[in-house]
Amino acid sequence: MDNGRGSGVGFLKSSKVRNAEEAIGQSEGLLTVLRLTQADIKPAEDALQIAKRFFDSNQFAKAFHAAKKAESLAITLDERFGGYQKAAKALQSRIDSMRRLGLRTEELETFLARAENYLEARVLVERAEQEGRAFQERAEQASNAIFLAELAIESLGEMRGPADPEMFADGAASELGESLHEATRQLALGDPEGATKVAKDIEANATRLKELYLDSAKSLDATEAQITYLRGEGVLTNGVEADLKSAREMLDKGSIEASIAVAVRIQGELEVIGNSYRKATTGIADAEILYGRLQREGFHSYEAEVALRDAKRSVREGNYARAVEFLERALHAFARRTNAREALGRAIEETRKRAQFLRGSGLSFLPDIQEVLTRAEREFQNGNFVGSSEDLRIATVLLDQVFRAPTGKK
DSSP states (O other), rough: OOOHHHHHHHHHHHHHHHHHHHHHHHHHHHHHHHSSSOOOHHHHHHHHHHHHHHHHTTHHHHHHHHHHHHHHHHHHHHHHHHHHHHHHHHHHHHHHHHHHHTTTOHHHHHHGGGGGSSSHHHHHHHHHHHHHHHHHHHHHOOOOOHHHHHHHHHHHTTTTOOSSSSHHHHHHHHHHHHHHHHHHHHHHHOOOOOOHHHHHHHHHHHHHHHHHHHHHHHHHHHHHHHHHHHHHHOOOOHHHHHHHHHHHHHTTTTTTTHHHHHHHHHHHHHHHHHHHHHHHHHHHHHHHHHHHHHHHHHHHHHHHHHHHHHHHHHHTOOOHHHHHHHHHHEEEEHHHHHHHHHHHHHHHHHHHHHHHHHTOOOTHHHHHHHHHHHHHHHHHTOHHHHHHHHHHHHHHHHHHHHHHHHHHHO
């Protein structure tokens, strides 16, 4: 019994020893391999040393568990290091890619230095890679926007029509080129959003200027045709022609917005000139016909004649607005004359009614009053308004005496 029990105890002890030796040997072999890498395996080595001390002190069970712990730590550290290496490789690839785009990578490169262990390093590196990827995507969008803006500027500078394409391109695209440099600078400074906005604004402005150029060219051509038409009618447009030439020169130099502003102003001025010319010439013709009829009626006005003469001179000089002003003076003179004639006619009619009221009264000089009134009417019809007015005044004085006579007797 005792021998059997002793033999059993010996077998159990030798099994523990063997298990501990195998565990220590397996862990040590694994650590020997890992030492060839850059992995930090010190925690596993410490655990292995503890296992060996337990073994030396015949604590084989503890030695076995310490060896297994060393093995587990070694495997874990190796996995962490492998994950770190993978993340670091991805980050390095991202950094290299960003460098090729000319992007700043200093912040990404400092992530590794901040890590205290592989687990933390892996987390930091993976986060850095994600942030770098997101930043690179925004930077690539900005780069594409800058490229499209550059194409838009080139398209603007290659517009057909300018007499000197090179001078036009320098003038039209100079400000846009400066903005393009600003977009590139913002991207280099790490502001892809700002760079994208500037680039898109450049593209939009370049497209707008191309449309404005075409509109300006069409507007100037239409203005030139309008000038030709007005000159065919006899309208003087010398000042406007000089402005048209200036607008074309602006357009050839690339000052597109200034050119179209001048073109719009010229069109407005031509419309005013044309309207003033037609109003003046038509008005003068109508005024001469009216004045001729009034002259046949005995009306003569020095003021109207001077105004018509000055209006004609202003038309010859091309000052049509001034001609309209002189014409209005003549028309005012006609109006005053017409008003005076109408007032004289009404006064004659009223005086005739007063004289008819005395018919049958036996008044001895009533026939004289009627004769004077008849002469006043005849002179009025013949256009002798001065003589008619004098005769009417005589008839009015006589009638006033008749109507005041009864009051005087009292």
